Amino acid sequence: MLSRSAYRLLSRNVFKQGGKCFQSNLHSPSSKLPFYQRHWKLLSLITSFSAGWIIYDISDVRSFIHGRIEMPLFHAFTSPEFSHSVAVMAASWGITPRDFTPDDQALAVELWGKKFSNPVGLAAGFDKQADAIPGLLNFGFSYLEVGSVTPLPQPGNPKPRYFRLKPDLAVVNRYGFNSEGHEVILEKIQKRIRKHISKNKPELLKSYDENPAAYTDPSVLGVPRSLLPNKYLGINLGKNKNGNEVEDYVTGVRKFGNYADVLVINVSSPNTPGLRSLQRKSALTELLSAAVTERNKLNAPNPPLVVKIAPDLSETELSDIAAVLKKCKVDGVIVGNTTIQRPDTLKSTKHVEETGGLSGPPLKPITLNTLRTLRKHLSSDIPIIGCGGISSGKDAIEYARAGASMVQVYTALGYDGPVVAHKIKQEILAELNGKRWVDIIGKEE
DSSP states (O other): OHHHHHHHHHHHHHHHHHHHHHGGGTTSOGGGSOHHHHTHHHHHHHHHHHHHHHHHHHTBTTOHIIIIIIHHHHHHHSOHHHHHHHHHHHHHHTOSOBOOSOOOGGGOEEETTEEESSSEEEEEEEETTSOOHHHHHTTTOSEEEEEEEOSSOBOOSOSOOEEEEGGGTEEEEOOOOOBOOHHHHHHHHHHHHHHHHHHHOGGGHHHHHHOGGGGOOHHHHSSOTTSSTTOEEEEEEOOOTTSOTTHHHHHHHHHHGGGOSEEEEEOOOTTSTTGGGGGSHHHHHHHHHHHHHHHTTSSSSOOOEEEEEOSOOOHHHHHHHHHHHHHHTOOEEEEOOOBSOOOTTOOOOSSTTSSSEEESGGGHHHHHHHHHHHHHHSOTTSOEEEESSOOSHHHHHHHHHHTEEEEEESHHHHHHGGGHHHHHHHHHHHHHTTOOHHHHTTOOO
C-alpha cells in the first residue's frame, strides 16, 4: 500500500511539474533539446518507480538498507545511547519496518494458556518507557517487555552509560533503571487502550474512562493486552534506587497488573545498588509472597507473575531460588540479565573495564550454564525464558534444548537491526529440520 501511494503521489507531482517546466519548449525542435527534456516523461516514470520501490523495500525488515547501510552508519557515527534513542523514537512514530512473513506453525508455543506464534521475544531494557510497543512487536517478536518501570521517576546513572564492544558484538551498560515512573507510563498504556476501544468498541468508551482497569480483559478487547493479535506485552517492574524493597514491586503489580499480559519482577540488574541481594532466599520469599498476593487481588484474568534472575549465581543460590519459586507459586522465571563477569574470551580491549553489565554473545555460556543448573532444581511446571547472548537460531535452539520454553534478545537488535527476529526465526526453522519448537524443549543432544 505504501509503495502504491508513493508511486501515485510522485508520478502526479513529477508529471505536473514536468509539464510546466518544459511547456515553453514543446514547440522547439526536439533535436535541439537536451536528453532529459526530450525524455522527461520516461525519466519521471523511472524516478517515481524507483522511489516507490525503495519505500516498499524499506518497509520490510529484510531490506538491505537497514542491515547494510543504516546499522553501519549508526555504529560508525553515533553513540550507543543515541542510536538506541533514535530506534525507539522511530518505532514510536510508526516509521520502522515490519516482518511481513507469517510465522510457521512449527514455531508456535503455549505458555500460561497463551498461544505465542513464535518463541522469540524482546527483553526489557530496550523500550524502557513503553513508547514503541506496536512498532517493536511488528519487527516479528511475539512478546515484548517494557521497562523496567520504577514507582517514581528517576534519571538513572550519569552518561555515558552504554558502551559497544564491537569485536565481541557485545555491550556494557549501566543505565540504572532510568524510568519516567509509574504514572507517566501507565498513562501511555491507558491511552493506547482507549484509542483501541474508541476504534473497535466505542460503546464501551464512557465506561472505560470511568474505570480503565475494568475494561482490559483480552476477551473484552478482542486481542491480548499488547493490542496486537497473538502478541503479548510484558511489564517489567523495578524498584527506585532508594525505594522500598517490597512495596515498590507490590505497587507496580497493583498499578500495571490489569494492563499486562505478563508481569515481571526484576531483581537481577547489576546497576541498582543492593538489588541483587533480593535474590537471597529470605528476601526473595518475602518479596514474591507479597507480589503474588497482590497479583491475586487483580481483576480476572490475572497475568502470570515471572521473576527475572541474574546469571551470576551459584548452584546453592539457584537451588534456593527454585524452592522459593515453587513455594510462592510463581508462574515462571527469566534467566537471566547482564553479567558482572568479564570472560577471558573477550576480544575487545576498549570499554571492557567499564562498570556495568555485559551482554551479547560472551554472556551466552554463562547464562546457559545457569539455566541448565536451575532447570535441574526447578519443578517442570514452571517454565523458563532464556535471555543472554542470543543472536542466531542456533543459539535459540541451544537454549530450548537446555530447557527454555521461549527466548529473548536484546543486544543482537542493536547490532543486526530490525531483521533480527525474522533472521532468528528462519534459522530456528532450518535447525528444527521438520520438527516443532515444542518437540525439542529440554531435549539435550
